[in-house]
Amino acid sequence: xxxxxxxxxxxxxxxxxxxRDPEVMxxxxxxxxxxxxxxxxxxxxxLSAAINYGTFFAAARNAEKACxxxxxxxxxxxxxDVGAISRSSVDTWQNYVKGTLAGLAxxxxxxxxxxxxxxxxxxxxxxxxxxxxLEMSAGLALARLYGMExxxxxxxxxxxxxxxxxxxCKCGLLDQLSxxxxxPGCLVKTDFRTLKYETVALGGDACFLMCNTHAKHxxxxxxYNELRASCEQGAGYFASVLRHPxxxxxxxxxxxxVLYRGGLEALVADRSAHPIGENERVLRGxxxxxxxxxxxxxxxxxxxxxxSRRLFxxxxxxxxxxxxxxxxxxxxxxxRLSGGGFGGSVVVLAHPRDVETASVALANAYAARFGKAxxxxxxxxxxxxxxxx
Ligand code: GLA
Numbered sequence: 001x002x003x004x005x006x007x008x009x010x011x012x013x014x015x016x017x018x019x020r021d022p023e024v025m026x027x028x029x030x031x032x033x034x035x036x037x038x039x040x041x042x043x044x045x046x047l048s049a050a051i052n053y054g055t056f057f058a059a060a061r062n063a064e065k066a067c068x069x070x071x072x073x074x075x076x077x078x079x080x081d082v083g084a085i086s087r088s089s090v091d092t093w094q095n096y097v098k099g100t101l102a103g104l105a106x107x108x109x110x111x112x113x114x115x116x117x118x119x120x121x122x123x124x125x126x127x128x129x130x131x132x133x134l135e136m137s138a139g140l141a142l143a144r145l146y147g148m149e150x151x152x153x154x155x156x157x158x159x160x161x162x163x164x165x166x167x168x169c170k171c172g173l174l175d176q177l178s179x180x181x182x183x184p185g186c187l188v189k190t191d192f193r194t195l196k197y198e199t200v201a202l203g204g205d206a207c208f209l210m211c212n213t214h215a216k217h218x219x220x221x222x223x224y225n226e227l228r229a230s231c232e233q234g235a236g237y238f239a240s241v242l243r244h245p246x247x248x249x250x251x252x253x254x255x256x257x258v259l260y261r262g263g264l265e266a267l268v269a270d271r272s273a274h275p276i277g278e279n280e281r282v283l284r285g286x287x288x289x290x291x292x293x294x295x296x297x298x299x300x301x302x303x304x305x306x307x308s309r310r311l312f313x314x315x316x317x318x319x320x321x322x323x324x325x326x327x328x329x330x331x332x333x334x335x336r337l338s339g340g341g342f343g344g345s346v347v348v349l350a351h352p353r354d355v356e357t358a359s360v361a362l363a364n365a366y367a368a369r370f371g372k373a374x375x376x377x378x379x380x381x382x383x384x385x386x387x388x389x
Contacts, residue, residue: 003027003054003121007388010056010119013072018115022058024144028136028385029054030128031178032208032347033338034187035300036282037274037308040172042231043193043248044279047200047286048174049208049381050182051128055120057137059145062113069097072119082113087166096134099162101142107154109146116141123375126212127337127344131167132175135159136385144387152180153195170225175339182384189286193250200286206294206333207352208379211362213318215343224340227271227314234272237264249275274312278304298334298349302327305336305346314341318366322346322374325365329358347379 007025014022029050036046062068070077071093078094080086085102087095097116104110118137122130139158143150150158156176163171172192181188186199231249239246241260246252249272257276261269281300288296305323309315319337323346326335331354338347350358355378363373 003052003056006119006121007056010058010072010117013070013075013119014058014117017070017075017077017117018060018068020060022117023060024141025056025058025388026137026140026144026385027054027056027388028133028140028179029182029382030122030130030133031175031182032128032210032345032379033174033178034208034347034349035285035297035304035336036278037304037337037341038227038231038312038314039250039275039278039282040174040190040192041170041228042235042275042279043250044275045189045191045282046174047187047189047282048178049187049379050178050384051210052380052382053120053122053128054179054385055118055122055130055133055137057116057118057134057141059114059116059141061145062115065113067101067113068115069094070117072117082110092167093134095166096131096162097138099166100135100139100158102166103158103161104139104142104146104148104150107148107150107158109148110142111146114142114145123212125214125216125344126210127339127341128210129175129179129339131163132159132179133385135162136176136179140385140387152177156180168225170228171340178384180384182382184381184383186381187289189282193248200289202289202381203292205292205351206349207355208381209348209350209355209359209362210338210377210379211322211346211348211366212375212377213322213343213345213366214374215316215318223314223342227312230268230271231275233268234264237268238272250279252276254280270311271313274307277307277311294333294349294351298332301334301336301347301349308337308341312341316341316343318343318370318374319346321369322348322362322366325362326358329361330354332358
């Protein structure tokens with residue numbers, strides 16, 4: 001099992017606070033987005049992977065309606081009533097669990113309170129979806145505690161709703177689905193229109209590095225929602241000028257964008273081009289992976305970052321410095337920002353034999369520009385979320 005030391009530490013902390021053992025525990029990993037940026041809510045395609053960093057959630061029933069929730073890293077506790085769940089503006093980490101609990105309550109069967117604690121090793125604000133890992137681990141553990149059967153898609157939607165209503169980020173379903181659907185050694189290719197996914201084996205000649213810049217991740221500050229609104233505006237425009245039905249930017253090709261972009265405000269046109277191009281890159285990239293062309297796939301990752309930087313405006317200097325450095329490092333095949341953007345991590349594709357030297361070179365390049373190294377870790381595509389039996 002991954003992250004065994006983290007699990008043991010959570011149990012020790014749980015016993016200390018609640019003076020008993022948890023009845024249920026669940027684990028959910030973070031994710032990397034490998035190709036397909038801001039395509040999920042545009043009903044397009046993404047290649048992603050669950051990672052070897054994640055969050056455990058432990059819980060036991062209590063006789064009353066009160067819920068006690070402890071953030072195991074901060075050792076901070078909040079309490080609320082199971083029948084009166086509301087968003088909080090302090091200790092905002094509680095909102096991800098409260099939102100998930102509210103979603104489970106809509107499905108039914110949430111009657112008593114719980115003593116819960118979560119603890120994990122995903123660096124916060126790194127763009128690796130620690131919030132989705134918290135929602136999915138809490139969702140799985142609490143569903144088991146309440147004796148509910150909740151399928152993966154319903155659980156992912158519950159997590160997404162928690163983000164929308166409790167955290168203020170109008171995200172798509174990528175983070176939650178990737179956390180649930182991961183397979184060791186595989187990427188997950190998801191069609192966000194049909195919500196069908198399949199796994200794509202990565203093979204032994206590739207692995208990922210994640211470079212956490214610690215630059216601020218501003219998703220809930222409205223930047224993400226603003227980008228989403230531009231995409232929706234773009235989709236509305238293309239629906240009015242194209243002859244075929246356009247429900248989302250997924251339905252627009254790059255050739256159509258080139259022909260009709262003149263009718264759009266320049267900013268909205270550029271922003272619309274990003275998910276349209278990303279969709280085409282994911283489809284091409286999946287083909288290249290299947291034929292073992294990792295260099296070709298990596299080149300698409302570099303193109304994806306360039307599109308973020310020039311068209312979508314969701315990169316930043318810290319991310320650009322890492323990607324530019326990656327282009328010059330032997331053995332590195334591709335690199336791009338991963339997730340919402342505006343900071344967080346760069347995901348780098350390299351041959352396993354080159355990862356050690358590439359890690360040092362990336363950290364040094366970052367330090368040369370910013371005076372301190374970025375954190376570089378090796379990422380293994382890993383299994384999705386599960387309840388510990
Ligand atoms: C964040 C969101 C996802 C997705 C990515 C960008 O991670 O939570 O839904 O939109 O950004 O691809």
